[in-house]
Amino acid sequence: MTYKIAILGASGYTGAELVRLIATHPQMEIVALSGDRKAGMAMHEVYPHLRHMDLPALCKIDEIDFADVDLAFCALPHATSQAVIKTLPATTKVVDLSADFRLRDADEFEKWYGKPHSATDLQAEAVYGLTEFYREKIKTARLVAGTGCNAATGQFVLRPLIAAGVIDFDQIILDLKVAVSGAGRSLKEHLLYGELEDNAFAYAIGGQHRHLGEFDQEFSAIAGRPVRIQFTPHLIPSTRGILATAYVHGEAGAVHYALADAYRDEPFIKVLPTGQAPNMKHVRGSNFCHIGVVADRLENRTIVIAALDNLTKGSSGQAIQNANLMLGLDETTGLMNAPVFP
Structure with missing residues (x-):
């Protein structure tokens, strides 16, 4: 059909x-x-x-x-x-x-x-459209709300860790590097080539970014109590991609196991071997998200890094993944194309 x-x-x-x-x-x-x-x-x-x-x-x-x-x-x-x-x-x-x-x-x-x-x-x-965590509700939904691209990336890193209780909920720092297409196509002075080329800068600093509303809503629901993270996004001179780095208090082995276990059967989320970090170009143009876990030199501190394409897995690819479920199709249909590299 x-x-x-x-x-x-x-x-x-x-x-x-x-x-x-x-x-x-x-x-x-x-x-x-x-x-x-x-x-x-x-x-x-x-x-x-x-x-x-x-x-x-x-x-x-x-x-x-x-x-x-x-x-x-x-x-x-x-x-x-x-x-x-x-x-x-x-x-x-x-x-x-x-x-x-x-x-x-x-x-x-x-x-x-x-x-x-x-x-x-x-x-x-409306059903929240983070497919990997709302799959069953999405199947029967009439209206699905796609997530923010920054919100999706941060949640892929942090949701399993909060659910497993392997990190300190009150000591979470999330740093995002996001490509310019995340700001849309309309003309904005700070996005002109002369302003952005050879440049990078933080924006919506100090808890002003709207995607914090999604983080507050989702993380607090998982934990059963308020969870508020520190979050700073940075605009980088790239067309596509998000690289999220989370600094958490928790043991690296437990963190890696929680992520690998949560995504073991997920077709689009790939958890890398311990110590490896993802690269934005390795997911460009695809519906995949790569996640890496690295132990920090400080005891009981861990760095978790995720990469995805903001226009695909962060937005339109996620939307099609949800639509497939809503229409009774295999959720991977039309979405298994390999990333574009280099």
Whole structure:
């Protein structure tokens, strides 16, 4: 069976990544692409690398007949998905790539995003889209909320360690290096080549980053009590990728065992042998995440490092992994392509 797919917000980076990945998916057919500011344009006019694909022209969302759509990927800007998803037929499954449904508490959403949530009924219904940990709920969900790319990377490192109780919950430091595509395609002065090339800098410092809302929500639920981590992201002059380094209080052998045990049967999470560290280029363009564990010279201190592609495993690949489950398909379908190297 072939499922009919709509991509809302197809003119952004995550939308284009969805199109690229679905190109080799044997059971998905793209029937609608929206991009309001570029409506009427062919997709290859916006993204020439997709010229080989037979795709519908970009249109406005209200021009799509959702009666013919089995599943919609919503790759719209934050705070705009709520209004759109409220109007979709109940028969259309939705994977939302924005932040609109990641936080379960409406007050927490307003705290981190600065405005009240306008679809609290859907917020209560949405399933958090970290596939490896919410797989069974995702299978029966109508609405899945994709995680933030930084949030996904940090959680792949820390969730199993908190669940196993092998680290001190109050002594967690997470340092992320994130590529520029994580900031989207819109023009921003600090992302100009002349500003970012030969440069790197921290941002959202001191607990300001919105993905902390996801960390607080998820880690506290696992621990059964509040868990607050120190987290600083850094923008680096790279197009794709995230490298996360977590500094934890815990014995390296126990940390490695907890991670290896948690991901033993996971197709996309690869825990490296003890002492090896991952590399962003080793996962580029793929739905894989590599995790390494290294003992620190200080007693009972361990360094855990994870690498993934922010546009794929951190966003669009994760979205397709979730969509596969929602449609009753093997979750790896269309996603086992090897990373692009060099």
